[in-house]
Amino acid sequence: MSANVPNIDQLVRSEYKYGFVSEIDTDSLPPGINEEVIREISARKGEPQFLLEWRLKAYRHWTTLKEPHWAKAVYPPIDYQAISYYAAPRSKARYSSMDEVDPELLKTFEKLGIPLSERARLAGVAVDAVMDSVSVATTFQKELEQYGIIFCSFSEAVRNHPDLVEKYLGSVVPYTDNFFASLNSAVFSDGSFCYIPKGVRCPMELSTYFRINAAKTGQFERTLIVADEGSRVSYLEGCTAPIRDENQLHAAVVELVALEGAEIKYSTVQNWYPGDREGRGGIYNFVTKRGVCKGRRSKISWTQVETGSAITWKYPSCVLLGEESVGEFYSVAVTNNRQQADTGTKMIHIGRNTRSTIVSKGISAGEGQNSYRGLVVMKKSAANARNFSQCDSLLIGDRCGAHTFPWIQVMNPTATVEHEATTSKIGEDQIFYCNQRGISRQDAVNMIVNGFCKEVFRELPMEFAVEAQKLLSVTLEGSVG
Amino acid sequence: MQPILEIDQLEAGVQGKQILKGISLKIYPGEMHAIMGPNGSGKSTLASILAGRDGYEIIRGRVLYQGRNLLELSPEDRAREGVFLAFQYPVEIPGVNSAYFLKAALNEVRKYRGMPELDAIEFLALVKEKIKLLDLDEELLKRPVNVGFSGGEKKRNEVLQMAVLEPRLAVLDETDSGLDIDALKIVANGVNCLRKPDNAQLVITHYQRLLDHIVPDKVHVLVDGRIVMSAGKELALELESKGYDWIVREAKRVN
Numbered sequence: 001m002s003a004n005v006p007n008i009d010q011l012v013r014s015e016y017k018y019g020f021v022s023e024i025d026t027d028s029l030p031p032g033i034n035e036e037v038i039r040e041i042s043a044r045k046g047e048p049q050f051l052l053e054w055r056l057k058a059y060r061h062w063t064t065l066k067e068p069h070w071a072k073a074v075y076p077p078i079d080y081q082a083i084s085y086y087a088a089p090r091s092k093a094r095y096s097s098m099d100e101v102d103p104e105l106l107k108t109f110e111k112l113g114i115p116l117s118e119r120a121r122l123a124g125v126a127v128d129a130v131m132d133s134v135s136v137a138t139t140f141q142k143e144l145e146q147y148g149i150i151f152c153s154f155s156e157a158v159r160n161h162p163d164l165v166e167k168y169l170g171s172v173v174p175y176t177d178n179f180f181a182s183l184n185s186a187v188f189s190d191g192s193f194c195y196i197p198k199g200v201r202c203p204m205e206l207s208t209y210f211r212i213n214a215a216k217t218g219q220f221e222r223t224l225i226v227a228d229e230g231s232r233v234s235y236l237e238g239c240t241a242p243i244r245d246e247n248q249l250h251a252a253v254v255e256l257v258a259l260e261g262a263e264i265k266y267s268t269v270q271n272w273y274p275g276d277r278e279g280r281g282g283i284y285n286f287v288t289k290r291g292v293c294k295g296r297r298s299k300i301s302w303t304q305v306e307t308g309s310a311i312t313w314k315y316p317s318c319v320l321l322g323e324e325s326v327g328e329f330y331s332v333a334v335t336n337n338r339q340q341a342d343t344g345t346k347m348i349h350i351g352r353n354t355r356s357t358i359v360s361k362g363i364s365a366g367e368g369q370n371s372y373r374g375l376v377v378m379k380k381s382a383a384n385a386r387n388f389s390q391c392d393s394l395l396i397g398d399r400c401g402a403h404t405f406p407w408i409q410v411m412n413p414t415a416t417v418e419h420e421a422t423t424s425k426i427g428e429d430q431i432f433y434c435n436q437r438g439i440s441r442q443d444a445v446n447m448i449v450n451g452f453c454k455e456v457f458r459e460l461p462m463e464f465a466v467e468a469q470k471l472l473s474v475t476l477e478g479s480v481g
Numbered sequence: 482m483q484p485i486l487e488i489d490q491l492e493a494g495v496q497g498k499q500i501l502k503g504i505s506l507k508i509y510p511g512e513m514h515a516i517m518g519p520n521g522s523g524k525s526t527l528a529s530i531l532a533g534r535d536g537y538e539i540i541r542g543r544v545l546y547q548g549r550n551l552l553e554l555s556p557e558d559r560a561r562e563g564v565f566l567a568f569q570y571p572v573e574i575p576g577v578n579s580a581y582f583l584k585a586a587l588n589e590v591r592k593y594r595g596m597p598e599l600d601a602i603e604f605l606a607l608v609k610e611k612i613k614l615l616d617l618d619e620e621l622l623k624r625p626v627n628v629g630f631s632g633g634e635k636k637r638n639e640v641l642q643m644a645v646l647e648p649r650l651a652v653l654d655e656t657d658s659g660l661d662i663d664a665l666k667i668v669a670n671g672v673n674c675l676r677k678p679d680n681a682q683l684v685i686t687h688y689q690r691l692l693d694h695i696v697p698d699k700v701h702v703l704v705d706g707r708i709v710m711s712a713g714k715e716l717a718l719e720l721e722s723k724g725y726d727w728i729v730r731e732a733k734r735v736n
Contacts, residue, residue: 428535432532432534432535433568433571433574434574434586435555435556435557435560436559436560436566437582437586438560438586438589438646439585439589443589447574447582450576451578
């Protein structure tokens with residue numbers, strides 16, 4: 001009698017609306033990686049010697065490493081010689097004003113709802129837009145300069161602030177860190193750089209928007225944020241990519257440094273192309289993100305909403321070095337169709353009285369596989385350190401999976417570690433209950449999912465919390481009928 | 482006068498097994514009917530079919546709601562049209578605040594009927610008025626839907642939802658089961674207060690004791706998928722004293 005009522009499977013189905021390709025003339029290197037390619041990337045960017053050498057060291061180290069496969073994700077071997085490691089919109093390398101930017105490029109960001117021009121002013125968010133491997137535009141730089149805040153593309157930082165880059169680059173994620181971080185260190189093309197001077201509270205949200213456009217290229221950007229003593233910054237990154245049949249590799253590195261009393265809030269709304277319903281195409285998002293709370297009473301807070309990518313492999317982490325420093329990780333990860341996510345965090349407690357909180361919400365629909373993988377370490381020196389972890393999984397339908405791999409190491413007897421976990425399922429009975437009160441299936445699922453995620457959404461800057469909710473409902477559209 | 486609910490020769494089943502074997506029933510505005518019967522007689526199946534739960538097959542017959550074919554409407558449209566089911570086992574929805582849920586439900590119904598949606602303040606004023614009727618703690622509204630509610634609270638919450646949504650046809654599926662006598666009185670009182678000349682109620686119950694507090698206009702006895710007897714409220718008392726066996730035997734003899 002209800003043949004026309006679609007079932008749970010159908011509700012998580014929806015189209016990826018950022019899948020368009022922009023007709024932009026691209027300057028890219030032929031596929032393949034070797035020392036010559038790295039020298040070429042560095043030369044094209046006019047980099048100082050120290051950076052070229054660092055890249056080469058990273059490359060040589062990378063050649064000794066094997067691609068890691070401990071994550072709970074299945075995918076065919078990646079041919080690293082088939083990827084192009086550099087793609088840039090062909091036109092001026094630097095724009096002196098927005099008027100010089102290729103209108104097609106501006107249109108792209110306009111379509112994505114990224115405010116680069118007048119709208120940026122209204123939104124009050126400073127944006128650095130990265131297309132393929134190159135930073136396209138950074139807004140609000142002048143205004144931020146008044147506060148001594150540096151917010152620019154990584155390339156610009158290399159040119160204008162080489163001392164800061166040399167001091168901090170690789171200080172949190174060394175080029176030897178892991179396979180993908182080494183690869184990134186060798187070939188990274190651009191990214192965002194941010195420095196907040198002593199005692200300054202950044203007066204607006206800073207945001208980087210990443211867009212992969214060119215085919216058969218990898219995106220390897222690097223973000224470095226340094227918050228000097230007593231400063232504060234809230235930072236947001238967003239990402240999308242066109243629909244393509246082949247998988248594309250995104251191997252980024254993010255490093256955060258918080259000095260004494262500084263606070264960094266880093267939020268991600270990740271919406272890379274997830275592949276189609278059968279699992280064709282989509283981005284491999286293999287990202288290393290780590291922050292170090294260097295100084296006393298510093299704080300780093302990661303918030304992520306992961307809805308895209310064919311495979312997600314990322315563990316935004318905090319090294320809690322400074323006494324009484326605080327690390328936080330709030331995560332919503334959604335997998336639908338054939339998406340696979342292996343994500344979580346590492347909280348490394350070194351300083352005394354350090355505290356960390358982990359709240360992870362995994363949502364699996366379709367045939368999605370969602371894993372939480374976490375490490376909490378209490379080093380010998382971490383007297384009275386505390387961690388609280390909460391990992392909740394929500395299943396929609398009966399062909400998806402949720403997995404939890406918490407790892408806890410305690411070497412100090414005064415440390416406290418708590419871990420809570422739940423798994424629940426959106427059942428047909430819950431949906432019918434909502435239906436019987438006049439609420440449609442789609443609204444019922446949105447309501448339940450939003451309720452499930454609200455502790456994380458609360459951590460996002462206001463306007464992005466709204467966006468995240470919308471994104472989630474679009475991602476899950478059609479997963480229940 | 483047009484009945485609010487008219488069931489005509491309804492036969493239905495689940496997974497190839499026939500459960501309802503020809504039910505006919507008319508409920509007019511202002512009326513309350515009770516359906517009684519032993520376990521497994523098809524009472525809850527009837528409630529589920531009226532609300533549009535998935536998985537039931539209609540073999541033949543029809544169900545008219547205010548003259549319209551009810552069976553062709555989606556469950557949410559039935560609700561928006563004014564059909565309400567008080568669940569025998571109210572479902573828990575973790576993470577969804579009760580007040581938020583009820584406000585969303587009410588506004589769906591209002592939107593469907595072309596009425597302006599209520600904002601949070603208007604809604605709270607309304608719900609605080611209704612909650613007194615059920616003697617429920619306002620704190621309940623801040624908790625996730627039915628999560629951690631006692632059995633009695635769940636049932637009272639169903640009637641609270643009914644009070645807020647003001648359905649034209651309310652089907653109460655064993656709302657009395659699992660209630661102690663005080664809770665039973667509260668629920669019964671709530672239901673009585675919601676009786677209006679322009680609405681109707683169908684109360685499904687196994688026991689007569691609910692009918693000490695709610696007085697139906699008609700009592701139907703459902704046995705093995707058939708209504709074997711329909712009479713006034715005194716039938717409930719007879720059932721209470723003689724048990725269902727008596728009527729099952731009667732039914733067999735008649736057939």
